[in-house]
Amino acid sequence: MRVLKFMLRNTLRHKLRTALTILGISIAVVAFTFLRTVVTAWYAGVEASSPNRLITRNAVSFIFPLPLSYRDKIAQIPGVETVSFMNWFQGVYIDKNQFFPRMAVDAETALRIYPEFLVPQDQLEAFRKERNACVVGADLAQQYNFKLGDVIPIEGDIYPGRWEFVVRAIYQPRDKTVDGTQMWFHWQYLDERLKQEAPARAGYVGWYIIRISNPTDAARISEEVDALFKNSRAETKTETEAAFQESFIQGTSLIIQLLNFLSFVIIGIIMLVLGNTMIMSARERTKEYAVLKTIGFSGGTLAAIIAGESIMISIIGAVVGLFLAYPVVDLFALMVPKSWFPIFFIEPITIVLAGMSALLVGVIAAFFPVQRAVRTSIVDGLRFVG
């Protein structure tokens, strides 16, 4: 008869109470994991940023463009490997609810600067050759059943008119942290049409993406880029890709903080549920603990028995919760359009956090019962009437 077996028997003493406690913990772990996954998904763009990519945008606002002529000047700065650029195209595909990022990119450099978008060589060449070709992410292709050769019609809004793009390449995200829902087409295709229909808007890009050889040069190169265009009609703001991505979610930071806060409130609730169970259990067993002490069990062993039971319940709850969290997160991902949360999966760190929290909850919930069991004298314990 080992202590572990004794703890297990104690755990099963009130089966319904233990089952309800485990269920409560499991539901809380599902909620915790889900909220953390939402928070992680929100920050996915920041997390997936490369340290050797800088973004140069208009210093006034992201919505103001920059002249294409900046490209060659930026490329002259020591430490700059490649300069690429993009325009946010937007437009409407089918209806306004069908959202996915549509970008006009420099076909020659874009896929070189984003090596996490994997495109087969033959498809890459086909994309480069054809002016109205586009490349779509594998997730997007799956969502809309796009195949090579399909034409995607888009009604322009920022750039009015009807646009048609031929799918010539499908990129695979390198790993789970890469967005597989984007659509890229030739910037030149956009620019040529602008030259005809709105010449004043031609020759401008949304932002530059600069690949640098050494991430430690990021601050210097950023300063040098911005210095180049100081006092020009379009001053620039250069920052790391991570900082650039972060600026997009800054507006929602209060919501994120609230979700973060809620996820930890849930941990507090678990603690109360388990703490209540453990206090009730320990109170009922006051006499038994006194008997164990009479037999010769030390306070430390008693503490281990009580804490062990508490930890056992919380860990079982966490394991059940994590098993349930996967289908819940998958179901949510299926229910919302992929483009809302392109990167939505339970990260290992979330599992570790849930497990550690459960362990911590188990230890803390046992604190008062342990204190009571250890501090109650044998004589008082034996006299206890529960």
Add this chain to the structure above:
Amino acid sequence: MKPIIEIQNVFKSYRRDSLEIPVLRDISLTVPEGEFLALMGPSGSGKTTLLNLIAGIDKPNKGKIFVDGTDVTSLGESALAKWRARHVGFIFQFYNLIPVLTAYENVELPLTLTSLSKKERREHVEAVLKLVGLGDRMHHYPKQLSGGQEQRVAIARALVTDPTILVADEPTGDLDKYSAEEVLTLLARLNQEYRKTIVMVTHDPRAAEKAHTVRHLEKGELQ
């Protein structure tokens, strides 16, 4: 006969709020090895308190208690717990078995504090359960046993480590006449055949008859 328990001028009182309630006054007592001593007295006379002091589960305010040469009043909590595990077998009025453990596991509990192997523990537990006549009830849970059987399991638990002394607090107090007789016969047998020193608190004159010596406590004083 060598004295196994020596109580020297022990005083014990309890505090209830600001009130000091004296329970034992200047108790001195010597119990020789192999003795079967019954402590009798009315409720509140201090018999259980004296038994608790002998068993090292409570401490006197004043005085010394030696058990087999060890001054138990000088031991700290941790040392006292180890000492109890080795030297004291406690039998309670209400058996106090752990309900989630079988008879076998309840008896095995004190042995888990020793360095005995699983096989050795099994041999000890089986031997002692057979000795109390429960060899065929080893895997029963307390709720599946009668009161008399439960008390015999409790005796087996007290006995399994072969302690220096056995202390019993009203061991027949919760039993019917037949079961009480069985338990008393068993205690008498342990005393006679195995030379176990037993200190028993009882109200029951029939229980006291089984003892070699009967001492009476009255208002915290030995008569």
